[in-house]
Amino acid sequence: MTQKTAGLTETDKQAIEELRRRLSNELKEVPSHSDDYSLLRWLIGWDYKIDLIVPKLKHTLTTLAALKLHQADFSSIEKVTEYVNATCTAMSYYPGGIMGYDKEGNVVAMQPMAKTDPKSLLPTGRLSDMLINRIAESEGIMSLVRANEKRLNRKLGAILICDMEGFNLDLLWMPGMKAYMGLLQVLQELFPDAVRKVYVIRAPAAIQIGYNMIYPILAKQTREKVEFLGSDWKEKLHEVISPEQLFEHWGGTRSAPTPFGHIRMGGKVPKELRYNPDNNPEEPMPKQLTTVSVSARNFQKVVVKVDRAGSCLKWFFRVSSGDVIFSIDHSSGKVIRPVFRLSTEFVPEWGEMSCELPGEYTLTFDNSHGKLWSKEIKYRVQVIAPNKD
Template identity: 45%
Template sequence: MSGGSTSTGLFSFFSFSLIFENFFSKIKLKLPMFETTHSMVCVHFFIDKKIGQSHSFTKFISFQFSAPHYWKWVFVFQFFHRFTFTAMVVENHYPHLSELTSHQKEKIAELRSKTKDILATYPEYDTDFSLLRWLMGWDYKIDAIIPKMKYAVETLVNLGMNNHQTTSIQQINKDIKNMSAVAEYFPGGIMGQSKRGDVVYMQAMAKAHPKTLVKAGPTSQLFQLCISETEMSFKIIRQTEEEKQRKMGVIIIMDLDGFNMDLLYTPTLKVYMSLLTMLQNIFPDFARRIFIINCPTMMSAVYAMVSPVLSSQTREKVRFLDKDWKNHLIEEIGEENIFMHWGGNKKHEHPCGDIRMGGKVPESLWYNETHKLEGDRTKISISARSKTEVKMYGETGKHFHWLWRVSSGDIDFSIEKDGRVVWPVFRCLTEFHPEIGSYKIEENGEYVFVFDNSHGKIFGKDVKYKIVLE
């Protein structure tokens, strides 16, 4: 395309933009929808410059207009000569049950019908808004959703979440601390609910001490803790959605006060990346807002390391707050719902409430090499892009106990019976702590322990394991 035609095209486009902006400024809508007081109306244009029957270029241009929270629609315009403009409708992401569109209702019904066997294993999970989260998180692509939902619900059921009763946020924080003596040293916890009803999760990530944390427990223990905590949060959300008849979410606050380079310790950073990926796979559309406060000067570099594992939907919800972050949180959440340490007036005997505040893990909690399963382990080799299975017979009421280490990197570990996953697939790193666990056998039969290196593209790995039945 010549420079002259490009200039003409851009001039035509911006001329049209001015006409559109003038037209837009004269329109006043009063259709209550969005809840945030910081709304933007976004207009997205796909521009195709046509030459004969072919397209010589395509551009995507976005306009944003500051607007009151009650604006619902972004308009659709079509200009059918030299250019075609198509704007997209903005979806109400947190609708009341009565505001669900006919399309959403149809898709919810279709997804429910196609996943009824999965949902039957966790009846509490089967709500319109739970299914809508999957639809919104995966662009209503039901065929893509089904295997992902199967994995997610399977994991939650394997961790006993279908039988776990959640009575209050205080009980959740207590249950998580009781899961492991090391839990206290992994920062985080539920602060409460916002004035809208969203669950507010606080994570003082900079208070963690990765180099001692990795010595105090297996990777799978961290995964179990975080998945359980998130699902317990969603139990509260589902209860609130039932009461308010409106879709809710989680507001995550990442406090980086005290940030230091130890937090970028490579082995633990890899585990954290795996954790983020897993949580997004199990909990689609989980975050309503992600506020990052007390950002270090090198925040852009840190975020660049983490952002590749974040879905585009998650990245869109991240907000880096400036020094006025306390007022922003109060406006968003409500002063009465924020502990004093973070600028609120929520009552508790400690300024940080019952949020886990991390710290160095004492040596008394580090792994002891004299573990009874350390001796006489069996070695297996697992090639890249393959897996190895170890089969054992289990008897009802007894337990399998295991300990294993991988020679380098990480490996996916799970347990299956009759083609069903009965112990979740976790990608485990054993450089500083062996993978240790136990499983209570609920029925007689053959169990398959799966060591999977399918994600390894070049290098094989050796695993030394010991599994006993007691």
């Protein structure tokens, strides 16, 4: 017997069915996003504008499928945490984590944002790794939300607590702010109407400078949900979150080996974890790189042919300045590497994948967002055939 979804109007139901019809192929591949409340979030997030929603939702579904996040086990907070923490060696220096649940069943995430050290963090890993990591944790949170929605039969979401203890103006270092705002825009595009409430705690007066920078890119629904709590923040949190769900550092009674539990507390990244080309076997010699100039409002494609399934496709590139939009597609139309806007100011981009399908693979370097300046890209693309038995 099909469970009826509470709180849906007739208009909601008709719009949800239209989304299912127009995105039937993509939703078959990522079926976890085809439930009523998941599709309702898209409708609310984009004011029920179906023609606007369809390509955006398609982008989310193909991104999750390309990253294979639809196959990950996100059935518990512990499993999400384990998956996310394994994505890179410096993960403990990315502050945050999933705390627990509020009294209504919403998922509570904690971000001790002021514990970030952007000047040592950005030179540590690829920007794509940071994006994939944040997308994975967000999808993990929404998987937990969907599980509770199914159990409780009501629309839920994420509660975000932003702890600004230790905030200083060094956090407003422009390359770091640019990376953070780019990341925020990506997550809002992929997960609309996911946030139920944002609580900002222990915020000094100077935080207003940073908030004024971020405010213009916040979705209009999110702006309305941000609340700055005063000195009684612990009591305010207890009104919506049981102390048993909060670790000691945030006024809770939840048992853990440390006052922070499993929440990552950031800090300065040790020098030995920062990127060193001498320690990267994928770093090519300069003569092995091909140079291409991508003019503003334009793109360049690199097409490689893969004759045998199981071949390894490898790529490496640097952008002379600014950023470039990078993606990989297969001749069948399948998205292999999702569209990411990437800078290589601190760390180059590289990666590899096993080609399940023979055919042509197209690597796209897109500068269509550029208004005036060309981007010089130095790259190497390799196809390595599988070993013969």
